[in-house]
Structures are given as C-alpha cells and as structure tokens.
Amino acid sequence: MTSGLLGPIVAQLWTARLEAKQKAATETIDMDRPRSPSESVTKFTYDFKKDGFLAERYRNPFGHLRFGKVLEDLDALAGNIAFGHVQDPSVDIVTASVDKIKLSGLPHLENNQHMSGKVTYVGTSSMEIRMQCKCDGVDEDPWMEAYFTFVAVNRETKRPMVIPPLAPQTWLEKDQFEAGQRRAQKRKEARKKSKNFEWAHNSEVDKLAVKLLQEAGPLKNIPGLADPNSILMEHTKLQNCEIAQPSTANLANQIFGGFLMRRAFDLAWATAYVFAGCRPRFMEVDEVAFTIPVNVGDLTNFQAQVIYADVHDEVRGFNIYHGQKNIPLVSIEVYAWVVEPEKASAKLSNKFTYTFAVDSGTNIRKVLPANMEDARKMAIQVGNRRTV
Numbered sequence: 001m002t003s004g005l006l007g008p009i010v011a012q013l014w015t016a017r018l019e020a021k022q023k024a025a026t027e028t029i030d031m032d033r034p035r036s037p038s039e040s041v042t043k044f045t046y047d048f049k050k051d052g053f054l055a056e057r058y059r060n061p062f063g064h065l066r067f068g069k070v071l072e073d074l075d076a077l078a079g080n081i082a083f084g085h086v087q088d089p090s091v092d093i094v095t096a097s098v099d100k101i102k103l104s105g106l107p108h109l110e111n112n113q114h115m116s117g118k119v120t121y122v123g124t125s126s127m128e129i130r131m132q133c134k135c136d137g138v139d140e141d142p143w144m145e146a147y148f149t150f151v152a153v154n155r156e157t158k159r160p161m162v163i164p165p166l167a168p169q170t171w172l173e174k175d176q177f178e179a180g181q182r183r184a185q186k187r188k189e190a191r192k193k194s195k196n197f198e199w200a201h202n203s204e205v206d207k208l209a210v211k212l213l214q215e216a217g218p219l220k221n222i223p224g225l226a227d228p229n230s231i232l233m234e235h236t237k238l239q240n241c242e243i244a245q246p247s248t249a250n251l252a253n254q255i256f257g258g259f260l261m262r263r264a265f266d267l268a269w270a271t272a273y274v275f276a277g278c279r280p281r282f283m284e285v286d287e288v289a290f291t292i293p294v295n296v297g298d299l300t301n302f303q304a305q306v307i308y309a310d311v312h313d314e315v316r317g318f319n320i321y322h323g324q325k326n327i328p329l330v331s332i333e334v335y336a337w338v339v340e341p342e343k344a345s346a347k348l349s350n351k352f353t354y355t356f357a358v359d360s361g362t363n364i365r366k367v368l369p370a371n372m373e374d375a376r377k378m379a380i381q382v383g384n385r386r387t388v
Contacts (some may be wrong), residue, residue, distance in 0.1 A: 006248060006259060007057060007069055009044065013076040014251060020080075021089035029088045034167035037118045037176075040084035040129075042077060046113040049136075055109050065107055067282045068262035068269075070133075074101070074146050075258030077117055078129045079251075082150040085119045085127055086163050095257045096126060096149040098288035099183065105143040105319040106281070112136035117146075120173070121180025125160035126151045128180040143319075146285075147183070208382060209375035216368035216375075230366040233374045236306035238271045241339075244298045255294040260336060261285075264302055264352040268332035271304040272356040276330060276364055280356035283318055286331065286384065289351045294338055300349070304334040307353075307374075308381040309367045315357060328364045331355045331381050353381075 048055040060066045075095060082093045107113055117131030127150050132142035152161045168174040218226040242263070250256040265282075272280040294300055308331035315327045336350040358364065369375035 009073045010076045013080050017080050024089045034165045035085050036167050036169050037173050040081045040119040042081045043116040048109050049112050068265040071261040072258035078148040081117050081129050091152045092155050093150050093152050095290050096151045099147040101146040101285035103144050120176040122166035205379045208379035212369050213375045232370045233367050234370050236275050239303040241301045244294050246296050264334040267302050267304045268334050268354040271332050272330045275306050276358045280358050283357045284355045286353035292349050294349050299339045301337040301339050304332050306367050307331050307333045307377050309364050324360050326360050328358045328362050
C-alpha cells in the first residue's frame with residue numbers, strides 16, 4: 001500500500017483508515033447526526049524502546065528525532081481523525097492547511113512517544129484537528145501541539161460538502177470548540193483580505209516595509225560600503241527539483257501532503273543551516289497552505305529563503321532554551337511550484353513557513369528585503385514574531 005519511502009507509521013495509519021472505510025461502506029451513515037469529539041479520537045505509539053529498527057528510521061545523523069518524518073505521520077494521523085468524524089467513505093477528505101505546529105521541547109529516541117488527536121471544531125465543510133505528542137512516563141504537558149484544517153469534498157465535482165456537526169460534551173471540549181471557531185474566523189478574514197488585496201493597505205505593515213526597504217538601500221546600491229553583517233533576502237535562497245513518484249502517492253492517488261511537508265522541511269532546515277553557520281533546532285511550523293494538488297509525474301520545484309532573522313531576549317515555551325538569553329530565531333519560507341516545461345507553465349502548489357532557533361551567541365546576519373514584496377513579507381513576519 002505504501003513504499004518504505006513513506007515509513008511504517010504512515011502505512012499503519014493508512015491501513016487502519018482503509019479498514020474503517022471498508023467497514024463503513026457496509027453501514028448506513030447518518031450525515032446529520034452530531035458527532036462527539038471522542039468519536040474521532042485516534043492514537044498511536046512510537047515504540048522506540050522495543051523496535052530498534054523503528055528508532056533508526058526516525059534518527060537523524062545527529063542522534064535526534066527526524067521531524068520531517070513526524071510531519072508525514074501528523075498528516076496521516078489527521079486524515080484518520082477527519083475520517084473518524086465524517087465516517088462516510090464516499091466523501092473525499094483533504095488537507096486544507098496546517099495552521100500551527102509548535103514544539104515546547106525536544107524528545108529523546110530512548111523513550112516511547114505517544115501521538116494522539118481529535119476533531120475540536122467543525123464548520124460547514126471544514127474541521128479543525130488538534131494533535132499532540134507526549135513522552136512515555138513523563139507526566140507533563142505535550143512536547144508538541146499541532147493544528148490542521150481538513151475539508152470534505154465531493155469525489156466527482158471536488159466541491160465542498162456539508163459534514164456532520166460537532167457536539168462538544170465537556171467544558172474543555174466546549175472551550176476548544178470556541179477557540180477553534182475563533183481561529184477559523186481569523187483564517188476566513190485573512191483569506192478575504194488576501195483575495196481583496198487588503199494587505200496592500202495595511203498601514204502598519206507598509207510603514208515597517210518601507211523602513212526595511214530604506215535600510216536595504218546601501219546594500220542594494222553601494223554593497224561595497226554597506227554593513228558587512230547584512231545580507232539581502234534573495235541571497236539566502238536554496239532550491240531543489242524532483243519528479244513526483246508513484247511511491248509517494250496517497251490514498252487518493254495524489255502526492256501525499258505529509259511527504260511535501262517533509263521535503264520542504266528538509267530544504268528549510270538546510271537553508272537555516274547555511275545561513276546561520278550552525279545546526280538549527282526546529283521550533284515551529286507557522287503556516288502551510290495547500291493550493292493545488294501535486295500529481296504523480298509532476299516536476300516540483302521547491303524554493304526556500306530566509307524571511308526573518310533576529311535575536312530574542314528569550315524564547316517562551318521552548319524548554320530547550322529555558323533560562324537562556326539572546327536566542328537567534330530564523331524563519332524560512334518555502335514555495336513548492338508545479339512546473340510544466342511543455343506548456344511553459346509554473347503553478348504554486350504549496351507555501352510552507354518554518355521557524356528554527358540557533359544557539360545563543362551565534363552571530364547571524366541581518367536579512368533585508370530587495371523589493372517591496374519581500375519587505376511586506378518580512379514586516380508581517382516581524383509582527384508575528386513579536387508574540388514569541
């Protein structure tokens with residue numbers, strides 16, 4: 001069902017989903033019946049203690065967890081959770097966006113890790129899925145929390161379909177539902193602004209963008225006399241291309257979104273590494289937007305660049321740097337383009353934003369924009385990072 005390229009956890013989750021679909025196909029599904037959050041609860045364990053082969057599959061060259069592989073597993077888990085809510089095998093469920101993945105610490109491969117999740121909010125055709133991962137035997141908060149948005153679509157028309165409502169049962173579930181509703185409204189407003197180009201009239205963003213562009217003036221016009229510790233954003237780029245292979249297709253026979261996230265993550269990590277000059281630590285996924293699907297055989301071009309780099313007095317909520325000061329943060333934006341050379345066409349498929357931290361005392365260069373578009377990107381990211 002899956003190649004070894006996608007890993008045993010993805011295979012395990014997809015097998016479970018296929019079995020659930022086959023079982024549901026023999027039953028009458030009431031799409032009007034409200035579902036409780038507990039109906040979608042799904043869990044699995046990384047049994048690193050007993051399964052040495054699994055531990056090696058998830059070990060990076062530096063002895064730590066391969067977060068790119070975890071991103072694949074999160075997407076597969078979210079798909080199972082979404083189906084656990086909808087329960088109708090005739091409906092296609094697709095990843096609309098990854099809204100946030102945040103780490104509060106770094107896990108050890110010597111301990112088992114427990115991943116779980118459930119639907120926390122449902123709109124008309126979309127649902128928010130919250131997932132978390134905890135370390136075996138550690139009675140603390142999860143070291144990772146993730147929010148995905150999935151949409152149900154008609155298999156033939158690809159139009160959104162109405163899905164069963166969510167009926168929270170406990171006070172916690174009601175609080176999570178209301179928080180999810182606020183996040184959904186915020187995303188809706190952001191999409192509306194983007195569609196209407198309202199971002200172009202955001203005075204605060206524009207003021208900061210102009211200031212950043214002015215600061216980049218010497219670097220653009222008299223680079224020999226400019227601050228040697230600064231660099232233009234466009235000079236931080238890395239990219240790679242690859243053909244989408246059948247071995248990375250999902251159950252809908254399109255390229256698995258988790259695989260695209262892993263490929264983008266690996267390039268983002270390399271971009272941060274080359275920029276900072278030391279190994280970065282993954283901290284969070286700020287945003288992943290899925291615009292158009294990638295099909296088997298598509299030529300996919302991943303392009304990454306630094307869009308933000310600055311030193312923070314402290315980084316709240318990331319335990320690895322608890323008590324430390326002056327932590328550099330580096331945000332990388334990755335675009336995935338589907339390229340058709342025969343048609344001289346290139347279409348944007350996905351946008352990914354990852355943030356990394358590097359060790360205190362690392363000297364990072366000041367990144368500056370070369371044009372207004374880059375300046376606005378950077379200004380928005382500066383605003384986002386002020387809350388870190």
